[in-house]
Amino acid sequence: xxxxxxDGNEDMETKSTPSSLSDVAKANQARKQPGSGALGVGLEAxxxxxxxxDKLVLRDISLDFWSGTVTALIGPSGCGKSTFIRxxxxxxxxxPGAAMAGEVLLNGQDxxxxxTDVTKIRLKVGMVFQKPNPFPSMxxxxxxxxxxxxxxxxxxxxxxxxxxxxxxxxxxxxxxDRLNAYGGSLSGGQQQRLCIARxxxxxxxxxxxxxxxxxxxxxxTLKIEETIQHLSSSMTIIIVTHNMQQAARVSDYTGFFxxxxxxxxxxxxxxxxxxxxxPKDIRTENYVTGRFG
Amino acid sequence: xxxPTLKPTRPWKLTPKQRGLIVLNLVIASALxxxxxxxxxxxxxxxxxxxxxxxxxxINFAENYFKRGLAAAKDSxxxxxxxxxxxxxxxxxxxxxxTIFERGRAGLNFGLFLHDMKLNGPNDPLNQxxxxxxxxxxxxxxxxxxLISLPIGILTAIYLTEIKGxxxxxxxxxxxxxxxxxxxxxxxxxxxxIVFPITKxxxxxxxxxxxxxxxxxTIARTSEEVLLxxxxxxxxxxxxxxxxxxxxxxxxxxxxxxxxxITATILGLARVAGETAPLVLVSGGGDAVNTNPFQSPMxxxxxxxxxxxTFGTTESIARSWAGIFVLLSLIFILFIAARTLSGSRSSK
Numbered sequence: 001x002x003x004x005x006x007d008g009n010e011d012m013e014t015k016s017t018p019s020s021l022s023d024v025a026k027a028n029q030a031r032k033q034p035g036s037g038a039l040g041v042g043l044e045a046x047x048x049x050x051x052x053x054d055k056l057v058l059r060d061i062s063l064d065f066w067s068g069t070v071t072a073l074i075g076p077s078g079c080g081k082s083t084f085i086r087x088x089x090x091x092x093x094x095x096p097g098a099a100m101a102g103e104v105l106l107n108g109q110d111x112x113x114x115x116t117d118v119t120k121i122r123l124k125v126g127m128v129f130q131k132p133n134p135f136p137s138m139x140x141x142x143x144x145x146x147x148x149x150x151x152x153x154x155x156x157x158x159x160x161x162x163x164x165x166x167x168x169x170x171x172x173x174x175x176x177d178r179l180n181a182y183g184g185s186l187s188g189g190q191q192q193r194l195c196i197a198r199x200x201x202x203x204x205x206x207x208x209x210x211x212x213x214x215x216x217x218x219x220x221t222l223k224i225e226e227t228i229q230h231l232s233s234s235m236t237i238i239i240v241t242h243n244m245q246q247a248a249r250v251s252d253y254t255g256f257f258x259x260x261x262x263x264x265x266x267x268x269x270x271x272x273x274x275x276x277x278x279p280k281d282i283r284t285e286n287y288v289t290g291r292f293g
Numbered sequence: 294x295x296x297p298t299l300k301p302t303r304p305w306k307l308t309p310k311q312r313g314l315i316v317l318n319l320v321i322a323s324a325l326x327x328x329x330x331x332x333x334x335x336x337x338x339x340x341x342x343x344x345x346x347x348x349x350x351x352i353n354f355a356e357n358y359f360k361r362g363l364a365a366a367k368d369s370x371x372x373x374x375x376x377x378x379x380x381x382x383x384x385x386x387x388x389x390x391x392t393i394f395e396r397g398r399a400g401l402n403f404g405l406f407l408h409d410m411k412l413n414g415p416n417d418p419l420n421q422x423x424x425x426x427x428x429x430x431x432x433x434x435x436x437x438x439x440l441i442s443l444p445i446g447i448l449t450a451i452y453l454t455e456i457k458g459x460x461x462x463x464x465x466x467x468x469x470x471x472x473x474x475x476x477x478x479x480x481x482x483x484x485x486x487i488v489f490p491i492t493k494x495x496x497x498x499x500x501x502x503x504x505x506x507x508x509x510x511t512i513a514r515t516s517e518e519v520l521l522x523x524x525x526x527x528x529x530x531x532x533x534x535x536x537x538x539x540x541x542x543x544x545x546x547x548x549x550x551x552x553x554x555i556t557a558t559i560l561g562l563a564r565v566a567g568e569t570a571p572l573v574l575v576s577g578g579g580d581a582v583n584t585n586p587f588q589s590p591m592x593x594x595x596x597x598x599x600x601x602x603t604f605g606t607t608e609s610i611a612r613s614w615a616g617i618f619v620l621l622s623l624i625f626i627l628f629i630a631a632r633t634l635s636g637s638r639s640s641k
Binding site for chain 1: 457524526527528529530531532533534535536537540541544545548549551
């Protein structure tokens with residue numbers, strides 16, 4: 001159940017005063033100091049390079065993601081943000097011609113190490129895609145529990161899990177009376193929250209979100225942002241977004257990616273409040289203040 | 294603020310006056326073609342039709358040119374050709390259906406589905422004997438073909454679209470080449486590869502094998518098209534949830550493509566249900582009901598039709614037309630079933 005909490009109200013106000021981006025970010029920062037309540041470093045990207053065919057699209061990205069934090073990745077289109085997060089759960093290799101170099105450490109273990117079971121990695125590092133993609137042949141309930149079937153996991157009590165995941169995704173109240181309807185019958189925003197619920201059912205430690213709100217209206221976007229804030233207490237969230245207000249609203253840390261026609265690079269990363277109020281790099285400042293991009 | 298007197302209108306539709314003009318054009322064209330045929334040495338139905346067609350184009354062109362300009366006039370020519378193309382395509386289909394119904398009617402009776410031709414010759418009156426043996430034979434052989442080609446066809450399509458292994462290109466080529474194989478070649482292949490060297494006799498099983506050779510490429514190609522339509526998002530979502538490739542295919546991709554795969558299967562069935570040549574070669578044909586596909590010749594609907602025509606008497610030909618009617622009805626029912634099954638999902 002989603003109660004419009006203080007954060008939510010604050011978000012609503014920010015919308016009318018766009019100048020206070022950094023204030024919101026600061027408020028978020030106050031809510032969660034880096035390291036406070038963190039469970040230690042969860043996911044570490046070490047010197048990630050990525051290629052499509054012969055074309056280098058990402059150069060030397062190193063980023064740490066603390067458990068229990070939300071990291072936003074911002075930057076103009078085509079700078080490699082999506083490619084980067086796809087290297088974090090080994091979805092990158094799903095594209096023909098893809099190659100990569102570097103290490104991704106999950107709890108200290110390189111997920112690209114020879115002999116690693118890639119399906120286990122994707123269970124721990126879940127993903128929500130840009131376009132809502134519920135499975136069309138399945139009901140709402142089946143969609144949420146699809147991960148258990150796909151990964152052949154056992155669950156003691158499926159009904160409880162179903163309710164818990166839909167609840168955490170902020171969708172339970174809207175769908176509890178029609179769990180046997182098809183996923184495609186929901187609105188776009190509901191479908192996306194269904195996809196979030198679906199990724200939660202396999203209990204990932206990290207959730208990657210690739211522009212999860214870009215196809216949604218502001219109301220649905222707000223709901224998803226509330227969902228992200230609820231989830232962030234229990235897992236690591238990495239969200240790619242083109243909406244800088246969204247980055248300021250939901251994230252604890254922000255990384256700015258940029259490509260000057262060549263491969264994408266990480267220009268700057270830091271606490272969200274700093275990135276939006278006093279970025280160290282002039283390019284970041286130009287981008288977050290809307291002077292380009 | 295809409296007043297209650299406001300009526301919904303469709304300003305983009307033709308007005309009665311415009312409809313009248315279209316009819317007038319057609320009437321003028323008919324009159325013109327009648328006159329020209331009357332006054333010139335050109336005679337016959339074909340002359341009427343072609344002059345009528347040309348006259349319609351000219352009249353429509355002139356009308357549109359003076360009212361709306363050259364572009365609209367050109368547009369009217371294209372419309373006339375499209376309409377003519379539609380008529381040329383549709384008339385033969387209805388003509389065939391009508392002929393089959395007309396001629397098949399005489400031989401149709403309920404006994405057709407209860408008796409075989411064991412005790413009756415093709416010259417016997419139409420109320421004796423029946424095509425039960427042909428119906429059962431066709432059912433068994435097409436069923437065998439389906440059992441073989443459904444898994445092979447769909448797995449081939451999955452290999453081509455999902456697994457995309459290194460042999461994809463040659464296999465794609467082979468499947469395309471196979472779909473062009475004349476049906477008699479499939480029959481000859483089974484005859485020389487299995488019947489002559491091994492079984493030394495024709496049987497329903499051999500007929501099923503020959504039909505399967507024809508059915509596999511149809512199912513594989515149609516299924517491939519269907520699977521290609523499944524958005525990649527779904528595959529990625531399945532894999533991202535920790536599914537292996539096979540589980541993603543079997544739990545998500547194939548169920549999402551289910552209605553299309555059913556259509557593919559029914560298209561394959563319809564493709565082989567009317568095959569005659571390979572069955573003449575490898576399953577022989579019998580006049581008695583034979584439910585054992587492993588032994589002795591087995592009748593089939595196409596064979597029954599063919600046999601009736603080769604006999605050439607009034608009764609035997611009437612039997613054949615009735616057989617054609619039954620066969621066509623079955624295929625028609627299959628197509629309706631395919632439409633219904635594939636339509637039922639999208640309505641949800």
